Amino acid sequence: MTPARRWLAGLLCVVLLFPASAAQADNPIIQTIYTADPAPLVHNGRVYLYTGHDEDGSTWFTMNEWRVWSSSDMVNWTDHGSPLRVSSFAWARSDAWAGQAIHRNGKFYWYVPTTNRATGRMAIGVAVADSPTGPFRDALGRPLVENGEFDPTVFIDDTGQAYLYWGNPNLWYVKLNPDMISYSGSPTQIPLTTAGFGTRTGDPNRPTLFEEGPWVYKRNGLYYIVFAAKCCPEFIAYSTAPGPTGPWTYRGTVMPTQGSSFTNHPGVIDFQGGSYFFYHNGALPGGGGFTRSVAVEKFTYGPDGSIPTITMTAAGAPQVGTLNPYTRQEAETIAWASGVETEPSIEGGMNVGWIENGDSIKVKGVAFGAGATSFTARVASASGGGKIELRLDGVNGTLAGTCTVPGTGGWQAWTTVSCPVSGATGTRDLYLRFTGGGGYLFNVNWWQFSSSTVPYSHGP
Ligand SMILES: [Ca+2]
Ligand SMILES: [Ca+2]
The missing domain is CATH 2.115.10.20 (Glycosyl hydrolase domain; family 43)
Structure with missing residues (x-):
């Protein structure tokens, strides 16, 4: 990480302290x-x-x-x-x-x-x-x-x-x-x-x-x-x-x-x-x-095929459909990131890293349906690890679960951690909020929720 990047990361954290603008920005x-x-x-x-x-x-x-x-x-x-x-x-x-x-x-x-x-x-x-x-x-x-x-x-x-x-x-x-x-x-x-x-x-x-x-x-x-x-x-x-x-x-x-x-x-x-x-x-x-x-x-094109005049917005395009949390999702699938970066993973693809206390990742429009009961993440840490807080609707929103990430002996020494989840129902914006001590805490490769609901069952 260059000093400039660290400066950028810090500024992004500052931006998220102003929820009125940050909540809508994609x-x-x-x-x-x-x-x-x-x-x-x-x-x-x-x-x-x-x-x-x-x-x-x-x-x-x-x-x-x-x-x-x-x-x-x-x-x-x-x-x-x-x-x-x-x-x-x-x-x-x-x-x-x-x-x-x-x-x-x-x-x-x-x-x-x-x-x-x-x-x-x-x-x-x-x-x-x-x-x-x-x-x-x-x-x-x-x-x-x-x-x-x-x-x-x-x-x-x-x-x-x-x-x-x-x-x-x-x-x-x-x-x-x-x-x-x-x-x-x-x-x-x-x-x-x-x-x-x-x-x-x-x-x-x-x-x-x-x-x-x-x-x-x-x-x-x-x-x-x-x-x-x-x-x-x-x-x-x-x-x-x-x-x-x-x-x-x-x-x-x-x-x-x-x-x-x-x-x-x-x-x-x-x-x-x-x-x-x-x-x-x-x-x-x-x-x-x-x-x-x-x-x-x-x-939207005009009836004659014309392109309208388009203005830059902070909101961006609306979401097409929803995101399925019950299949593996890459940690580097992100609607809005604050303070983190990515790098190639030895397990293939990319992982999220440079995670410090207070950093977060927003994933938009996550379709929890009847409710998630547990959360699993693929993590690695050369330091003492930290915690992943699962927040709904905002970076300081309802806490649906907290997963503890241990030290694993290396930034690419991967292990899988799980924790119980409650209150994650319907379609919500999910925030992975990272907490811990000083310095870099851990890396995340992917995550997945599970539900104890019997598939295709209806009613209580
Ligand atoms: Ca960071
Ligand atoms: Ca990944």
């Missing part, structure tokens, strides 16, 4: 690190969210790795760590900037801009994996395409033809081959006309609003390009077209300049009947233009 959706450049992907009933990672205390775009998160309900997000980093590309030097992943033929292709060590220019690499959470490997051992521009977005049309778009200051595309790691033809510019991309005043070199960060998709027969507009600060705008390469018509603002980051980056999906807009801002403590955080809002 945006930004990641609190354990700074994240940027969201790229959501819907696959098999989950949203996989690919992001960059702004290092703590950055004063430039200091970004060494990409990260993956996922959710089935848009509010509780599981941390899948970093399955791709600059060092995954032997030819890359630095700059894990804004990419996007897509699924095709059972594989996941992640297009990312990074700086080519040999040329010193931004290039676009492609990584491939068998799972949306990786591990990803460099598919080519060289850039897929390189012209010094960046911010790739990828799209597969109904015809099966795939397109890769990217660019700043220009806007380029190539037609990807079905293997998704090669292309036919040459990189081609999309003409940046004011009719297509709006009018920018005051910069004769850039007459249109298009700046960077394109996000291309098709919905109800209409092609969309959502992009970061103007600079700086940026806002988010969009254009539409009857085909994948145009001609584009400028349609206006998606999100005004807001949120104390001078950049922004769009990601748009439909999920479980709703439409969602991902973006980033500087809303976390210590946040700003180089310490950004990914957030999300739900929206």
Whole structure:
């Protein structure tokens, strides 16, 4: 943990002392690190969210790795760590900037801009994996395409033809081959006309609003390009077209300049009947233009396919469904974290760590039903351990149980602890509140409630 991170953790604790604001806040959706450049992907009933990672205390775009998160309900997000980093590309030097992943033929292709060590220019690499959470490997051992521009977005049309778009200051595309790691033809510019991309005043070199960060998709027969507009600060705008390469018509603002980051980056999906807009801002403590955080809002398209103007909120998107506490849930599945961080676990996946007295994790919309009777957690501690308080509806809410965590002889020396639970009924927000002495107390890998209720029985 860096001093800056410790400072951030402390500030997050302070934020939670103001329950009026904290109780409703689920945006930004990641609190354990700074994240940027969201790229959501819907696959098999989950949203996989690919992001960059702004290092703590950055004063430039200091970004060494990409990260993956996922959710089935848009509010509780599981941390899948970093399955791709600059060092995954032997030819890359630095700059894990804004990419996007897509699924095709059972594989996941992640297009990312990074700086080519040999040329010193931004290039676009492609990584491939068998799972949306990786591990990803460099598919080519060289850039897929390189012209010094960046911010790739990828799209597969109904015809099966795939397109890769990217660019700043220009806007380029190539037609990807079905293997998704090669292309036919040459990189081609999309003409940046004011009719297509709006009018920018005051910069004769850039007459249109298009700046960077394109996000291309098709919905109800209409092609969309959502992009970061103007600079700086940026806002988010969009254009539409009857085909994948145009001609584009400028349609206006998606999100005004807001949120104390001078950049922004769009990601748009439909999920479980709703439409969602991902973006980033500087809303976390210590946040700003180089310490950004990914957030999300739900929206509804107009009857003509128009995107409404969307405002950043601290509340974020409503929950889709509920979370089942009677199956194993990862400790790193989090609606709001205060004071904790995550790390890879020797048992696979990630675990929560850096837990100190008073830290907490909120899990939203937990469906206890008729009532839980016990709680089990997978824990490890190189110190003397501590306690997990199970609080309902708020970090200081009703105490439904307390589990004691012993020292286990190591931060990755895992054991399972259980404790009785009472009063956990219905659908409630669950807070895991950690207490103990000084220093780091213990790590948590996963947890699960159980109920003595006979399944499928009704009545007393
Ligand atoms: Ca802590
Ligand atoms: Ca875990």
